Amino acid sequence: MAQEAKIGLEIHGYIDTNEKLFCSCKAIHGAKLTNPNVNICPICTGQPGAKPMAPNARALDKAIQIALILGCEINKKISWQRKHYSWPDLPKGYQNTLSGPHSTPTGKNGKFLGIKISECHLEEDPAAWNPKTGEIDYNRSGIPLIEIVTEPEFKNSEQVEKWLRELIITLGYVKALDSVAGIKADVNISVKKSNYTKIEVKNVNSIKNIKDVIDLEIERQNKKGEVPKEQETRAYDPIKRATKKMRSKEDAQDYRFISDPDLQEINITQQRIIALKKTVPETPSKKLNKLIKKHKIPKNSAEILTKNIDVIELFEKTINKINSKLTTRWISEELFSVLNYNKKRLDEISINPEHFIELLELIEKRIITESKAREILRSWIPKSESPKANAKEHSQIGNKEEIEKAVDEVIKNNTAAVEDYKSGKHETINFLIGKVMQATNKRANYNLAKEILVEKLK
Numbered sequence: 259m260a261q262e263a264k265i266g267l268e269i270h271g272y273i274d275t276n277e278k279l280f281c282s283c284k285a286i287h288g289a290k291l292t293n294p295n296v297n298i299c300p301i302c303t304g305q306p307g308a309k310p311m312a313p314n315a316r317a318l319d320k321a322i323q324i325a326l327i328l329g330c331e332i333n334k335k336i337s338w339q340r341k342h343y344s345w346p347d348l349p350k351g352y353q354n355t356l357s358g359p360h361s362t363p364t365g366k367n368g369k370f371l372g373i374k375i376s377e378c379h380l381e382e383d384p385a386a387w388n389p390k391t392g393e394i395d396y397n398r399s400g401i402p403l404i405e406i407v408t409e410p411e412f413k414n415s416e417q418v419e420k421w422l423r424e425l426i427i428t429l430g431y432v433k434a435l436d437s438v439a440g441i442k443a444d445v446n447i448s449v450k451k452s453n454y455t456k457i458e459v460k461n462v463n464s465i466k467n468i469k470d471v472i473d474l475e476i477e478r479q480n481k482k483g484e485v486p487k488e489q490e491t492r493a494y495d496p497i498k499r500a501t502k503k504m505r506s507k508e509d510a511q512d513y514r515f516i517s518d519p520d521l522q523e524i525n526i527t528q529q530r531i532i533a534l535k536k537t538v539p540e541t542p543s544k545k546l547n548k549l550i551k552k553h554k555i556p557k558n559s560a561e562i563l564t565k566n567i568d569v570i571e572l573f574e575k576t577i578n579k580i581n582s583k584l585t586t587r588w589i590s591e592e593l594f595s596v597l598n599y600n601k602k603r604l605d606e607i608s609i610n611p612e613h614f615i616e617l618l619e620l621i622e623k624r625i626i627t628e629s630k631a632r633e634i635l636r637s638w639i640p641k642s643e644s645p646k647a648n649a650k651e652h653s654q655i656g657n658k659e660e661i662e663k664a665v666d667e668v669i670k671n672n673t674a675a676v677e678d679y680k681s682g683k684h685e686t687i688n689f690l691i692g693k694v695m696q697a698t699n700k701r702a703n704y705n706l707a708k709e710i711l712v713e714k715l716k
């Protein structure tokens with residue numbers, strides 16, 4: 259068990275928008291883009307005389323939705339700041355942000371799973387600078403970022419890891435973050451031995467690295483001779499698995515924040531906040547509780563179902579009409595297996611919940627077989643169709659004579675397998691029953707077909 263500490267996070271994530279924050283360049287980055295400097299213009303490369311456009315309204319809405327789902331109060335007056343620093347990735351010489359001493363963040367005083375959120379605010383990303391080659395890629399420059407700042411209330415790395423995983427699932431509920439890009443964080447760690455002197459590790463990407471940094475720092479700060487005497491900023495090297503000092507408090511940067519004269523103050527109306535509130539669903543933890551307590555879904559399945567907003571919404575619609583056991587199994591097993599096979603998320607295909615309910619009704623009423631239903635489900639990539647329309651031709655065969663006919667054909671045409679079965683290889687029955695299902699276009703009543711087959715092979 260690791261020693262306790264006080265840990266706080268400043269989490270950065272890319273907001274999922276089509277365009278950058280102050281220009282209409284495409285907001286694509288990371289793995290999705292291979293060529294540097296294709297989505298650029300005079301604004302996001304900081305050309306002299308270029309003025310920002312009015313901020314991307316969708317990015318601001320998403321930032322407000324994030325603040326709302328984290329229980330924050332929303333600030334109604336938003337004033338853009340220039341945060342000055344000199345670095346090759348910052349062509350204007352300043353970053354536009356809603357943080358800083360003269361600003362009001364997008365949201366403040368929130369709480370998420372027991373941890374206080376001091377604020378969350380919108381800002382623009384700088385470009386990407388490669389210090390080894392000196393090259394700068396401006397594709398990223400001006401992409402909207404959200405920064406979520408927690409109070410230093412975490413005690414250990416396990417708690418942080420669990421909380422971050424829940425946070426990412428929760429932000430997925432408002433579809434606010436670019437899920438492919440992942441998150442980055444500045445991590446504050448302080449230990450009792452140093453009288454809680456704050457050490458900040460900058461720019462740690464991935465939950466795994468954040469967890470590593472916390473464990474490494476707690477160990478280091480408790481070591482003789484390494485106990486921090488003053489605040490400092492450090493960097494993490496994931497290859498060496500070590501942090502190293504960047505600067506102490508004395509040489510802390512002065513960002514010379516000023517309000518940006520090129521950007522108007524924005525008033526967030528109460529109407530806008532109310533409209534956005536309506537789009538924010540219950541948090542995953544609330545939904546999880548409901549599934550377990552109200553619908554009696556086993557915890558494991560409930561956790562799977564609440565990981566994604568589209569999945570849980572389909573579940574909630576279906577469970578009004580279909581029994582919970584069948585619904586749980588057909589979403590968490592059958593639907594997931596089709597999605598995984600096609601490497602798709604539910605929101606990347608179009609399944610009408612009514613069609614899904616019809617499909618399960620046909621199974622429930624034993625009008626079609628489950629294997630027929632699987633085939634229908636597989637045919638719903640990329641778009642579902644009403645299964646009722648073709649239910650008749652898909653209907654289950656319960657007629658004994660009709661199945662017997664198919665069984666006789668299968669026995670006749672698969673002599674080798676029949677011999678194997680008779681000589682004691684009883685698992686061959688699965689192959690033969692598969693053949694019967696195939697011969698009846700997956701419509702034969704499975705149990706009846708098996709019964710007849712076993713009888714005839716005696």
Ligand SMILES: [Zn+2]
Nearest residue numbers: 281283299302
């Ligand atoms: Zn641009």
